[in-house]
Amino acid sequence: MDVSVLGCGRWGSCIAWYLDKIGHNVLSCGLKDAPEFIQLEKYHKNDYLTFPDSIEVSSDLEKAVKRAEVIVISISSQYLRSYFEDISKYNLDGKIIVLCMKGVEATTGKRLSEVVGDFVDESKTPVAVWVGPGHPQDYVKGIPNCMVIDSNNQEVKEKLVNEFTSELIRFYLGTDLIGSEIGAAAKNVIGIAAGILDGLNYTSLKGALMARGTREISRLIKALGGNEMSAYGLCHLGDYEATLFSQWSHNRKFGEEYVKGNTFNKLAEGVMTSKALYKLGKENNVELPIVESIYNVLFNDMDVKEAIGKLFLRSVKKEF
Structure with missing residues (x-):
């Protein structure tokens, strides 16, 4: 299968490496002035992996x-719309778009497949998402994991799962595109919260964060028309180890550095996603106390300990 991977960052380069490794004809495409592209073009490697000559x-x-x-896209989610303004200049009929980013458009609250849907006719150009746990640093060592591919097009979904599954990544067929996308995006916000707890030496609270964070995201998924159980699958809860605990998680690291007063210069998708989810929560009358706390800390300068205190002072409720 001829696959083009658009985006040369950490995850984009890993996807290109993986798809080549399992036998596909891969082209890795990036912006010519971007440091990560220059590194791959010049040396055929980056800080995470080495490309074989076949890529x-x-x-x-x-x-x-x-x-x-198949066109696999792995870029910052907030730039997807402007990026697609360029991509859509070309004939996309008969091609499959696979989105490998985890986010929600902050300005509109749209899921990423909905953003692409503004540019393509999905009956001619099907759109799928590839979500779930995993880090390039683990995959290149041969450490396996499980992920999900979801789409409104059943035939395309099955085709991608069959073509992309290997001993390194076991893919599952997603059954809820809304839940898969919202869950995947939201786990980055919970990841920032986890990093904040680590930075405060409140790491023992991360168990409660996992339980309650999943619960509130399940409410949002249900309100948006998805299956609330998706929050407990690989797209969200299943990705927590990689996001809430890993040394390589950008979102967790962002939260930790933020609370310590340090700058974190790498992409943390959860920052803008917190803004998008806050918007969706208000529009759909869904209580999202953890998301709202992260939003207020990042965008309204709320003190972190005050935000945590407010969570503990909320009125008493049943767990379920």
Whole structure:
């Protein structure tokens, strides 16, 4: 299968490496001025992995789009709309779009598949999402994991799962696109909360964070028309180990550095996702106390300990 992976960052480069490893014809495409692209083009490696010679590295977006049966996109979720304004200039009929980012558009509250849906006819250009746990640092060592592919198109979903599954990644068929996308995006917000707890030496609270965070995201998924049980699957709860505990989690690290007063310069998708989920919670009358706390800390300068205190002073409720 001819696959073009658009995006040369940590996850994009890992996807290209993985899909080549399991036998697909892969082109890795990035912005010619981006440091991560220059590194891959010049040295065929980055800080995480080395590309084999079989992977072509190019900044030619038109070439990348035209050659591919499957176009995998792994960029910052907040830039997806502007990026698709470029991609949609080319004929996308008959191609499959696979989104490997985890976020919600902050300005509109739209899921990423909905953003793409503003540019393509999904009966001609099906859209899927690839979500779940895993870090490049583990995959390149041969440490396996499980992930999910979801789509409104059953045939496409089954095709991708069959083509992409290997001994390194076991893919499951998602059954709830809304839940898969919201759950995957929301786990990054919970990851920031986990990092804040680590930075305060409140790590023992992370168990409660996991339980209550999953519960509130399940409420949001249900309100948006999805299956609330999706929050307890691989897209959200199943990704917690990689996001709430891992030394490599950008969102957890962002939260830890934030509470210590340090700057974290790498992408933490949970920052803007907290804004998007806060918006969705208000619009759909869903209580999201943890999401709201992170939003207020990041965007309204609320003191972190005050935010935690407010969570503990909320009125008494049944757990379920």
